[in-house]
Amino acid sequence: xxxxxxxxxxxxxxxxxxxxxxxxxxxxxxxxxxxxxxxxxxxxxxxxxxxxxxxxxxxxxxxxxxxxxxxxxxxxxxxxxxxxxxxxxxxxxxxxxxxxxxxxxxxxxxxxxxxxxxxxxxxxxxxxxxxxxxxxxxxxxxxxxxxxxxxxxxxxxxxxxxxxxxxxxxxxxxxxxxxxxxxxxxxx
Amino acid sequence: xxxxxxxxxxxxxxxxxxxxxxxxxxxxxxxxxxxxxxxxxxxxxxxxxxxxxxxxxxxxxxxxxxxxxxxxxxxxxxxxxxxxxxxxxxxxxxxxxxxxxxxxxxxxxxxxxxxxxxxxxxxxxxxxxxxxxxxxxxxxxxxxxxxxxxxxxxxxxxxxxxxxxxxxxxxxxxxxxxxxxxxxxxxxxxxxxxxxxxxxxxxxxxxxxxxxxxxxxxxxxxxxxxxxxxxxxxxxxxxxxxxxxxxxxxxxxxxxxxxxxxxxxxxxxxxxxxxxxxxxxxxxxxxxxxxxxxxxxxxxxxxxxxxxxxxxxxxxxxxxxxxxxxxxxxxxxxxxxxxxxxxxxxxxxxxxxxxxxxxxxxxxxxxxxxxxxxxxxxxxxxxxxxxxxxxxxxxxxxxxxxxxxxxxxxxxxxxxxxxxxxxxxxxxxxxxxxxxxxxxxxxxxxxxxxxxxxxxxxxxxxxxxxxxxxxxxxxxxxxxxxxxxxxxxxxxxxxxxxxxxxxxxxxxxxxxxxxxxxxx
Numbered sequence: 001x002x003x004x005x006x007x008x009x010x011x012x013x014x015x016x017x018x019x020x021x022x023x024x025x026x027x028x029x030x031x032x033x034x035x036x037x038x039x040x041x042x043x044x045x046x047x048x049x050x051x052x053x054x055x056x057x058x059x060x061x062x063x064x065x066x067x068x069x070x071x072x073x074x075x076x077x078x079x080x081x082x083x084x085x086x087x088x089x090x091x092x093x094x095x096x097x098x099x100x101x102x103x104x105x106x107x108x109x110x111x112x113x114x115x116x117x118x119x120x121x122x123x124x125x126x127x128x129x130x131x132x133x134x135x136x137x138x139x140x141x142x143x144x145x146x147x148x149x150x151x152x153x154x155x156x157x158x159x160x161x162x163x164x165x166x167x168x169x170x171x172x173x174x175x176x177x178x179x180x181x182x183x184x185x186x187x188x
Numbered sequence: 189x190x191x192x193x194x195x196x197x198x199x200x201x202x203x204x205x206x207x208x209x210x211x212x213x214x215x216x217x218x219x220x221x222x223x224x225x226x227x228x229x230x231x232x233x234x235x236x237x238x239x240x241x242x243x244x245x246x247x248x249x250x251x252x253x254x255x256x257x258x259x260x261x262x263x264x265x266x267x268x269x270x271x272x273x274x275x276x277x278x279x280x281x282x283x284x285x286x287x288x289x290x291x292x293x294x295x296x297x298x299x300x301x302x303x304x305x306x307x308x309x310x311x312x313x314x315x316x317x318x319x320x321x322x323x324x325x326x327x328x329x330x331x332x333x334x335x336x337x338x339x340x341x342x343x344x345x346x347x348x349x350x351x352x353x354x355x356x357x358x359x360x361x362x363x364x365x366x367x368x369x370x371x372x373x374x375x376x377x378x379x380x381x382x383x384x385x386x387x388x389x390x391x392x393x394x395x396x397x398x399x400x401x402x403x404x405x406x407x408x409x410x411x412x413x414x415x416x417x418x419x420x421x422x423x424x425x426x427x428x429x430x431x432x433x434x435x436x437x438x439x440x441x442x443x444x445x446x447x448x449x450x451x452x453x454x455x456x457x458x459x460x461x462x463x464x465x466x467x468x469x470x471x472x473x474x475x476x477x478x479x480x481x482x483x484x485x486x487x488x489x490x491x492x493x494x495x496x497x498x499x500x501x502x503x504x505x506x507x508x509x510x511x512x513x514x515x516x517x518x519x520x521x522x523x524x525x526x527x528x529x530x531x532x533x534x535x536x537x538x539x540x541x542x543x544x545x546x547x548x549x550x551x552x553x554x555x556x557x558x559x560x561x562x563x564x565x566x567x568x569x570x571x572x573x574x575x576x577x578x579x580x581x582x583x584x585x586x587x588x589x590x591x592x593x594x595x596x597x598x599x600x601x602x603x604x605x606x607x608x609x610x611x612x613x614x615x616x617x618x619x620x621x622x623x624x625x626x627x628x629x630x631x632x633x634x635x636x637x638x639x640x641x642x643x644x645x646x647x648x649x650x651x652x653x654x655x656x657x658x659x660x661x662x663x664x665x666x667x668x669x670x671x672x673x674x675x676x677x678x679x680x681x682x683x684x685x686x687x688x689x690x691x692x693x694x695x696x697x698x699x700x701x702x703x704x705x706x707x708x
Contacts, residue, residue, distance in 0.1 A: 009365045010289045017357040021395045028399030028429060033414065036425050076418070117417050123492070174418030179411060 053137060054130035054155070061095040062158050068092075069156070072170040073102060079175045081106055081114060082147075094158045102135065102171065105147035113141045115176045116150075121168040128157040129167060139176060195698050204299075207291035208698065209276045210594075212298050216273025217587075219301060221663070223265030224580075226309065228656050230258040235618075235649040237635055241642050251635035252320035253312065259323025263441070264348050265305050267579045271444040272297075272355050274586055275383045277594065279359060281689040281696065282377045284368025284705045289361035290354075297354040300347050308344045311337035322633060324434070327415035327426040331407045338408060342401045349394040356387035356394075363387075368688070370707035374468070377687050378461065381468050382447030385475045389436045389443075392479075396433040400426070424489050431482035439478045442574060443471060445582035446513060449535050451687070452589050453517050456532035457524025458684035463516040470509035470516075477506050487558045496555040503553035507546065514543055529682075530604030534585035537612050538578060545573025548623065563633075566626025572619045584611070584662065591666065592681040596695025597673030603665045610658035617651025 005015040069092055071085035082105040092098045106112050116136040120126040131137075135150035142148055156167070196202045196211065203215060233254045237245050246254070276294065280287055288294050311318040316335030319325065330338060363384045367376070376384075403414040403426075413419020415426045446467075454461045461467065483491060483499040491499075517539055526532070548570040552561055561567060584607075592598050621644035626632075630641045637645065680690045688707070692700050 010361045013361045013364050014290065014357050017360055017391050021353050021357075021391050024392055025395035025399050028396050028403075032396075032399075032429055032432070033403075033425065036422070036428060040422075115418050117420075123490070172417070176418050179413075179419060 053134075054132050059095045059158055061093050063093050065094055065162075066091050067094060067156050067160065067164070068166040069098070069154075070166060070168040071100070071102070072168060074170065074172045076172050076174045079114070079173055080108055081112070081142075081173060081175075083114075083116075083171075083173045086149075092156055094156045094160055097132065097153060097155055099133075099151065099153045101149040101151050103147065104140065104142065104150055104173070106142035106144060109144040111141060111143045112175060112177045113139050113179075114173050115139050116171040116173045119170045119172070121170065122164065125160065125164050125167045128160040128164075129169065130155045130157060136171060205295070207287070207295055209280050209288045209291070209294065210696065210698065212288075212294050213273045213276030213278075214594075215298055216269050216276060219298070220266050220268075220270035220273060223261050223269070223305060225659070225663075227258050227261035227266055228659060230254045230261070231652060232656055234258060235652040238637070238645050239649040240646065241637055241639055243636055246635070248635045249317060249320060252322075252633065253318040255633050256319050256322055256325070257309070257312070260308065260319075261305065262575070263323060263437075265301070267441050267575065267583070268352065269301060270583050271383075271386075271441075271579075272352075272359075274379075274444065274448070274583070274590075275355075275359055278590065278689060279362055279380055279383060280366070281692065281700055282380050282687055283363065283366065283371055284688050284701045284707065285362060285366035286699065286702050286704075288358050289366055290358045293354050294358050297351045297358070300351040304344050304347045304351070307340055311340050314340075324430060325404075326430070327404065327407070327423045331404055331415055334408065339405070342405045342408075345401045346398055349398045352390050352394050356390040359383055359387040360391070368701070368704040368707050374465065375707060377447075378450035378464065378467055378471075379444070379447035382443040382450070382471050385471050386440050386443045389440050389475055389478065393433045393436045393440075396429065397437075400429045400433065403429075424486075427486045427489060428483070431485045432479075434485065435482040436475075436478040438571075438574070439474055441579050443475070445538070445579045446471065448582045448586045448589075449517060449538055452531050452535045452585055453520050453539075455589070455682050455685040456527055456529060456535075457521045458526075459520055459524040460686070461516070462519035462522075463512070466512055467516055470512040473509040474506060477502060477509075481506065484553055484555075484558075487555045488562050500553060500555045504550065507550055510546055514539065514546075525684075529588075530599070530601060530608055531585040531589035533605060533608040534581050534588065534611075537608065538581040538585065541573055541577030541581065541612075541615070545570055545578060548573065561626065563631055564626040565622045565630045565632055568632045569619050569622035569626055572622075576619070577615055581611075587666065589682070590689075591669060592673075592676050593689060593694055593696055595670050595673070596675055596677065597669050598676050598681075599665055599669040599673055603661065603668075607658055607661045607665060610661065611655055614651050614654030614656075614658055618648050618655050619651070621645075621647045621651075 005012050069090045071088055071090075073083045073085055075081065075083055083102065085100065085102050087100050090098060090100060102116075104114070118134070118136050120129055131152065131154045133151055133153035135152065140148070140150065154169075196208065197205070203211065206212060206215075233246065234251065237243075237251055276288065279285075308318075314335070314337050316337060319330065319334065319337050319341045321329035321334060325341075330341075363376070363380060373381075403412070406412040407414050407416060407421075413421040415421050415423050417423065450461055450467060481499055481503045483495060484503045487496060487499070528536075548566070552558055552567065552570060588599060588604055625637075625641045625644045625648075628641065630637050677694055679692065679694055681694060682690075688701075688705060689696075691705065
């Protein structure tokens with residue numbers, strides 16, 4: 001290596017190795033973690049749909065095809081909410097804007113905050129499912145005993161491969177009350 | 189012996205403040221052996237519980253603490269420090285250096301270890317008990333569902349990572365700067381080569397482990413969500429980072445073992461090592477490949493097909509340089525003038541059993557088949573064949589091989605051979621049946637199991653007790669040798685041994701190679 005820290009070769013070697021160790025420590029945070037998210041999203045693996053709002057582009061609705069959309073709602077370990085899709089199956093045409101709602105109720109006496117995390121199956125369909133509006137983009141606070149209808153608007157891309165006839169969109173709802181803090185509950 | 193320098197200081201301060209590579213090596217070896225006994229004791233608890241189906245001795249949570257601590261202590265407390273100890277003793281003597289390059293750092297990297305492992309073991313007495321998420325401590329088991337001991341565990345990993353990194357920097361600085369005149373890289377003994385490459389692996393991946401546990405710390409205490417899906421993180425990310433460290437880690441454990449075997453087999457075959465150059469290149473190839481195969485530990489997480497195929501083929505590729513090594517060792521023995529002293533017996537035992545472990549590794553590398561083997565006792569059998577019969581057997585061979593050089597006394601050969609045969613038989617009784625129960629579907633890390641696995645588990649437990657007991661014989665033999673073994677004064681303790689360490693007097697004086705030897 002070109003860098004020379006000291007005239008003592010042992011100090012030189014050691015300094016370079018310390019630098020390598022520090023670089024590898026930083027590598028985990030600045031390369032591995034972001035790269036994982038970028039790769040998952042770019043390759044559509046892990047069934048991770050984009051967490052961003054999709055801006056609809058003007059496109060022709062492909063009425064010759066019908067894709068079956070299935071909705072699943074799951075509660076994470078210990079999450080007491082009632083959480084379910086109002087429609088479990090929808091037949092949609094690629095290119096069309098579709099809407100549905102999920103039902104949620106907080107049966108507990110206290111206010112809680114929830115976060116829904118989506119997952120798409122088959123995983124490669126994730127990149128063809130665009131959401132213009134989704135309750136999963138934000139945390140959902142609910143006072144004790146209250147219920148809400150959580151809206152979802154989506155478009156199935158016209159370019160979706162013809163062998164995908166069914167897309168399953170699954171939401172797992174997590175209790176993030178502790179993470180959100182009391183400020184979030186009070187401030188809504 | 190020339191002029192007498194100051195010998196070792198007297199009393200406890202000799203060990204606390206020493207900067208002598210031999211003293212530090214000795215401390216590493218004794219420390220790692222005590223950890224080997226502690227980790228071994230935990231293994232005995234595991235095997236005693238599994239002796240019969242049903243819950244007999246311990247609670248499931250405590251059983252999980254035993255499997256976790258057994259793994260952590262054996263990997264980080266026994267095997268790794270034992271090879272660092274061996275490196276401390278042997279590398280300066282093998283390359284003709286007077287000591288390690290950074291002797292004070294050397295002292296520090298050793299003395300970090302005992303308090304760290306004391307802290308780790310003390311979590312057993314905490315409320316909620318010791319860590320129980322397995323030695324791989326996957327999130328969210330080790331974050332969301334962990335007890336308060338996880339913070340201590342994270343601190344321990346940080347400190348022992350620091351110790352490993354400093355030890356490795358020391359080894360690399362020694363090998364690169366302090367070789368005797370004429371000792372070119374391609375003349376270095378293979379043990380030095382394998383350790384040089386191992387040390388580079390350590391410097392590269394221990395910081396990754398440190399980063400991983402730092403993320404855990406932040407998830408547990410500071411509200412981040414690296415591994416929590418609720419906050420936008422992903423537990424699978426944990427597995428990727430862990431195995432990015434973890435796979436090179438298994439080569440960190442086994443490469444120095446390869447080096448030891450490459451020193452011992454030529455000595456007792458009375459032939460130079462067959463294919464020295466190819467051994468060096470094979471070691472380097474294994475080290476390189478170790479960075480691109482990590483996801484073969486996690487075929488079942490739902491990777492895309494292309495990923496499964498890439499990691500499968502890359503993993504299988506490792507069999508090529510490993511095969512080169514095995515064939516070279518066998519070729520070294522071919523038509524050699526063989527004799528079967530204890531170090532050679534352990535080396536041949538290594539060769540056979542490690543190769544079996546390598547084959548089961550190949551089976552596990554096949555992605556479609558791995559879905560059945562994953563997290564079963566087959567995996568347990570596989571990695572004990574490479575970790576115990578690989579690393580521990582070679583370490584045992586190394587002790588028998590160099591102990592007479594270190595202390596100037598010969599161990600009891602009959603007792604050594606007895607130790608080998610009891611170990612070899614006990615080990616195989618313990619771990620061979622685990623292949624069968626694993627293929628039949630017994631999952632790892634469970635305190636109870638279905639009735640059809642009862643017979644094999646009882647066999648396995650009996651074998652484990654035999655193997656465990658044989659280590660007491662080993663301990664006795666070593667202590668008896670140091671205290672009252674038959675004195676040896678030949679510089680070459682073994683007539684077939686080659687290398688600079690056999691040119692100095694026996695027992696090795698406190699200071700060696702103060703004037704560097706000339707290597708032709």
